[in-house]
Amino acid sequence: MIVESLKINNYRNYKQEEIELGPGINIFYGDNGQGKTNLLESVYLCATSRSHRGSKDKELIRFGQEEAHIRMMFLKNDLSHRMDVHLIRNKSKGIALDGISFKKAGELLGTVPVVFFSPEDLSIIKYGPSGRRKFLDMEMSLLHNRYLKELITYNKVLYERNNLLKQIRKFPQLTDTLDGWNDQLLFYGKKLIIQREEFVDHLGKMMKEIHGQLTGKKEDIRVVYEKNVSEDEFEEKLASRLEKDIHNGSTSIGPHRDDLAFLSNDIDLRKYGSQGQQRTAALSLKLSEIRLVEELSGEKPVFLLDDVLSELDKNRQNWLLESVKDIQVMITCTGLEDLIQKRIQLDKVFYVKEGSIQEMSPPTLSNA
């Protein structure tokens, strides 16, 4: 997968810009607050229908404007395609592939494989389970459209069940009406558990190999799917917690409470890992994600690397850049010195300033 060009109109701090990208490493450098992340976000939006920062659609439209457009031309299986995203203030967005609109934004997932890596991702091991669940859900949704539909339904059912639990506190006679919601929660919840199990198994194998290489075989990593409940026990445990759940007005059992554990030489990195170990594991996780997306979608993803290089030490930087040699990468940074020193072959270099993008000639490495 290669993004060939991007045309953006009234998106964030961009008025109108058009760039052509190279198939290798594309650098976007400039001072803080100039629009580097915004640009990567626009690619992510074309691939997933949403902002990686979780921003609302209307926040993406340039201040004072009513509409924003992004047109992304990309090459997939040697064929050129066009993705158009049209954001309108106070209306739902329109997304079209080669001129044909998607009925629901979620249908687009998986069309353009993309992996986003931001400094926050480096904390995924350290922080709470919700970030790790989000990672699971996002990756699995990108790879399997069915998963996203089942996840959305599960979350709706969970929401309704929680509302009903709160009502039952006041009106116990409503308890009988829970059965329908319980059945649906179990039905969709079990589907999520089974699919997550399979995905984590796959991820674990990939990560073990990559992490072994990254740590010079010093660390043997295992990813464990810590399910809140197994599909066999789900029904029984849900029933046994009913009184407590009514009291709390929320459902305490189900895959919405799942987590992922990362064990290095059998030590839980979430609790006992050093800062460096946690970040290295996060890096392995991202690199595994690239490989997994490639394996399962049959396409090399576009890698969006936002400000991460400056967060890593030299060894890990080198490892990361070495690992993504054969895919298209868009990197943001504030300066080029580091990359020139490393003698990394840069395909295209763009200077970003106040929402305008200027293509520069890549530094000649032989003189560096």
Ligand SMILES: Nc1ncnc2c1ncn2[C@@H]1O[C@H](COP(=O)(O)OP(=O)(O)OP(=O)(O)O)[C@@H](O)[C@H]1O
């Ligand atoms: N809807 C919008 N309309 C106009 N400007 C916006 C909008 N949303 C964000 N901005 C502006 O975009 C700028 C931030 O851009 P961005 O996050 O891409 O910066 P950056 O170049 O990545 O900076 P850093 O190096 O600090 O990460 C801010 O100055 C912000 O005010």
Ligand SMILES: [Mg+2]
């Ligand atoms: Mg930024």
